[in-house]
Amino acid sequence: MNKTFDYIVIGSGLAGLKLTLALINDIHLQQKKIAVIDKIPKSENDKTWCFWQQGKSKWNHLIYKSWSAGEVITANKNIPFQLAPYQYNMIRSIDFYNDAFAEIKKKSQVQFIQEEVISAEEKESFVTVNTTKNSYQAQHIFDSRIPQEYFNDKEKYINIYQHFKGWMIETEQPIFDANKFTMMDFRLKWKNSTSFTYVLPITPTKTFIEYTFFTPFTTEEKVYDDQLKTYIEKYLQLKNYKVTETELGTIPMTNFPFHQYHSQKITKIGTAGGWIKASTGYSFKNSDKKIEKIIQNLNQNHTPHKDLINPKFLYYDKIFLKVLEQENEKGEWVFENFYAKNSIHHVFQYLDEETLFSEDLKIMGSLFSSAFIKAFFRTL
Numbered sequence: 001m002n003k004t005f006d007y008i009v010i011g012s013g014l015a016g017l018k019l020t021l022a023l024i025n026d027i028h029l030q031q032k033k034i035a036v037i038d039k040i041p042k043s044e045n046d047k048t049w050c051f052w053q054q055g056k057s058k059w060n061h062l063i064y065k066s067w068s069a070g071e072v073i074t075a076n077k078n079i080p081f082q083l084a085p086y087q088y089n090m091i092r093s094i095d096f097y098n099d100a101f102a103e104i105k106k107k108s109q110v111q112f113i114q115e116e117v118i119s120a121e122e123k124e125s126f127v128t129v130n131t132t133k134n135s136y137q138a139q140h141i142f143d144s145r146i147p148q149e150y151f152n153d154k155e156k157y158i159n160i161y162q163h164f165k166g167w168m169i170e171t172e173q174p175i176f177d178a179n180k181f182t183m184m185d186f187r188l189k190w191k192n193s194t195s196f197t198y199v200l201p202i203t204p205t206k207t208f209i210e211y212t213f214f215t216p217f218t219t220e221e222k223v224y225d226d227q228l229k230t231y232i233e234k235y236l237q238l239k240n241y242k243v244t245e246t247e248l249g250t251i252p253m254t255n256f257p258f259h260q261y262h263s264q265k266i267t268k269i270g271t272a273g274g275w276i277k278a279s280t281g282y283s284f285k286n287s288d289k290k291i292e293k294i295i296q297n298l299n300q301n302h303t304p305h306k307d308l309i310n311p312k313f314l315y316y317d318k319i320f321l322k323v324l325e326q327e328n329e330k331g332e333w334v335f336e337n338f339y340a341k342n343s344i345h346h347v348f349q350y351l352d353e354e355t356l357f358s359e360d361l362k363i364m365g366s367l368f369s370s371a372f373i374k375a376f377f378r379t380l
Helices: 014-025 093-104 148-152 221-234 284-299 311-326 328-340 344-351 357-366 370-378
Strands: 004-010 034-037 048-054 065-067 069-073 078-082 086-092 110-113 117-122 127-131 135-143 159-170 180-185 195-203 206-215 242-254 266-268
Touching: 004 014, 004 127, 014 034, 014 093, 014 284, 034 135, 048 093, 048 284, 065 195, 069 328, 078 328, 086 093, 086 344, 093 110, 159 195, 159 221, 159 311, 195 221, 195 328, 206 221, 206 242, 206 328, 242 311, 311 328, 311 357, 311 370, 328 344, 328 357, 344 357
Parallel strands: 004 034, 004 135, 034 110, 069 180, 135 266
Antiparallel strands: 048 086, 065 086, 069 078, 117 127, 127 135, 159 206, 159 242, 180 195, 195 206
16 A cells, blocks of 8 residues: 555545545646545435536536526515526535546546544655554645634634435425425524525425524424424425435534634645635535635645635625624525525625625625624624
8 A cells, every 4th residue: 555645635525526536637736646535435425515507517417406496485575586597506425426436546646545534744844644544644635624623612703503404305296396496495484593494396206305504503303304394294285205315414604714724734625624605504616616726726836725715705704604693583584685685696606706895785785784783893
């Protein structure tokens, strides 16, 4: 077994595999020796990723379902939207894992190592990665392990959790409109919280339905089950259906400075690098942008994590998180105005961090309220 590499990627999740694919497909980097280390083989469909996209995506061959129309539903409004020239796409993690592993394994310069990483020690000219079984060296490592400080210092930062449970359900009769998805349906809320239902119809007889919270707390699994059952019976008006798949997860929405945990020879990636959009929990498309910048930096002999973070949008996200932390019951009002007073194209550009300051002001104007004024001053 080779123990010396140019790059070591710790973690074979979304960020680690996407980065490895980018490294082996870049003409200037494709001869670099790479190790991908993870203690768990990715052999199950453990996640569903969705993203909006104009035109074709490099992941088009993996798209499980796409939609060109959607809606947001609140107690006061039904807000429909046509996405063109965008599409909203769904990818199942097992399809991504299988495709990525198949492509990477064609390259002899990549070695997969199934071991648990316990530490990374930065030396003057290299970095050592220690596992429970071996030690490996590299010029640079890309590390998806979340810094321990995130768990130790939570009280110092804003912490909202996007926590959810989803079911893939199937019916005997055609029930669902497979051409339109529901981004958020707030009609069934849990107590006085920001909580909603997310519905992704796959076929007229099959849909993925998820009950989601954006809250400073988490909850027991029974709560999701009860809310899903209630929504299906009350709003989908279904009594006869079967659950064929289940997904359960928690995504951190926080202003914790993950990006400050890079070092000269260690670049944090994925959740550990702050790649999850703090105000939404979306990460699939965001990770593509981060990796594109890393590859550019490597080719220009810059530190890989140079300019990965946009401070302006970090601050916008911090204000939004402060509102949800201090007045969580305002979430429905926030999202109703966000989608009702802005075009879906402007919303996507803003969430993609591609807007000018003048365009940001329009978004801010649509959310103008005492809650945001107080949050602004609290986050200064």
